Amino acid sequence: MLPPLPAIPPISAETRLAYVLRHFHMAFPAAPTVRISYSDAPVRIVDGAGEFFGQTQPYPAAPNYRDWQGQSIPFFFDAAPEKPLLELLPNQRAIIHADVVSAAFYLLSGWQEFFSDERDRHGRFPYTASVQHRYGFVDVPVVNYYFDVLKTAVEHATGQPVRPRRWMNDAPFAAFLTHDIDNLYSAWKQPAKAALKAGNLLGFGRQLWQHLTRPDAWDNLKLVRETVAGYGAQSTFFFLPEHRPGANGTPNADYDVAKVWPRLAPAIGDAEIGLHASIGRAVHTGDLKREEHRMQRCTGRDLVKGIRFHYLGWEPRLTPVLLDTLLFHYDTTLGFAEHYGFRNSYCLPFHLFDFRQSQPHDFLEIPLNVMDATLHHPNYLRLAPDEILPALTPMLQQIERFGGVCTVLWHNENFDPANQHNGPREFHAIMEYLRSRQAAFVNGRDICELVS
Ligand SMILES: [Zn+2]
Incomplete structure (x- = not known):
């Protein structure tokens, strides 16, 4: 049933960064350009992924929870929990100590379901196998929170406000x-079956008659x-x-x-x-x-x-x-x-x-x-x-x-x-x-x- 895992090239930090920044700019189309990088740059991300994206395990280590604007958010690939999430330095520089780029890549790319072998009886990746279920954040869009951290860093580095897309x-x-x-055409079937099961032949007859003479409720x-x-x-x-x-x-x-x-x-x-x-x-x-x-x-x-x-x-x-x-x-x-x-x-x-x-x-x-x-x-x-x-x-x-x-x-x-x-x-x-x-x-x- 499950198609075999194809050969996958390791995914470099640059590839992850380009993919995530493309989405960041889709979310904030008017964001000013500023260099965001794993090496020295106005906005620097600390790489916390290690060798994870060079292998085929579906799940990373458990996330670290940090507070961001009043909400406790799980951060995967957070190698330095003792450091602040976001460090705003003088000279318009910022360092993000949790690797929000790798975490956003992991969740957006579909990594967990691609590399997981778990499927349900309909061939679907089950909710119970997901990190959203395991760590209880299915109704929190944590990637949007990661982007909020990134946006705050970009605002500091450029001195300009970054507005989200408007509809x-x-x-x-x-x-x-x-x-x-x-x-x-099946609205009549359930009540007709129920009537038949209960021995209510009159009720069954009425459903059948309605089915034959009137438009179906569906x-x-x-x-x-x-x-x-x-x-x-x-x-x-x-x-x-x-x-x-x-x-x-x-x-x-x-x-x-x-x-x-x-x-x-x-x-x-x-x-x-x-x-x-x-x-x-x-x-x-x-x-x-x-x-x-x-x-x-x-x-x-x-x-x-x-x-x-x-x-x-x-x-x-x-x-x-x-x-x-x-x-x-x-x-x-x-x-x-x-x-x-x-x-x-x-x-x-x-x-x-x-x-x-x-x-x-x-x-x-x-x-x-x-x-x-x-x-x-x-x-x-x-x-x-x-x-x-x-x-x-x-x-x-x-x-x-x-x-x-x-x-x-x-x-x-x-x-x-x-x-x-x-x-x-x-x-x-x-x-x-x-x-x-x-x-x-x-x-x-x-x-x-x-x-x-
Ligand atoms: Zn359907």
Whole structure:
């Protein structure tokens, strides 16, 4: 199952530095130029990585915790815990004693999942195997804190303030609303099954009759689009072009996109669409290419450049290479199914690192922060409806603090009022919050244009 680890060249300090500074400048586009280096420079970083990036172990030594602006933050590769984190010297020079560049590289690049052998039954890197789980920081974007340290050093070294990126209309942060369309015609099945199991033949008959004579409650894309538009936001829909189950029996779509597209097109209007790649497609270029073609043929839209994998399928050793090969502009798969938060500990779009080529990947990763299923599911969290927004609020505050993007995945089936756990009421609570905090509502295209 797990692809073997390819031969990887050691990653030099210069390569790490260039990769991380590229992201620093994406986060702070107007930052003045100043030399930042591991050797003598106005902003000097003390190298704490040793030989770590010349080997293939997935995990570094335990982080050291330091206070930064009132928050306790884990610093990996912190070789001198007795020294101050940031030393501001006269003559506009600064020294950062914890190696924030190596730590940012480790988390952003995807190192832990690439080198780890752990996968769950869907072939995914499990949350329980992550440093975020082990050290308890999944809802803290620690790379943004590392960049905050770096920014403070740059401000000292240049004497100029460094401002974060702002979103359209000067909004302090952004929100990206997405819907994976797995099911359109299955709302009746669960209540019908329950009625049958309880021997309630009348109830079963009523469900079946409704199914045959009335539109399904999940055939609701117009309602989804209008609900989201009611907040001044826009929906991005990810469609699944495969309706046969995957090789392991896992279901794909309950609809045939080619057949239903003439009806779906008016329902979604001019909303952005992306590919929801089916089971198994995260590991095979040819299969993924065929799926993309099928989607383009059905929809008549030839610019499907965004993607999210069904079941958040992702093989770190293969999938990123596939996405570059097929010239996708962005992916938005990378969140943990088991927990909301930051899989790469960062709340802005970024580029994963291509370990084979020792350079960043081309496609933009727009991290996924909140998935409806995560919040209430036997295998994931089991939050009560009124626990959901309070649980998410600290994470949302972090995204706002750093001017990031909050990506929300709410399946169309969870706009069904019959869902009282993670349904429309809970979605409205999140949307009310985002609107009250003046988030800019963006889609994937907007993000790619603004960030690149
Ligand atoms: Zn899906």
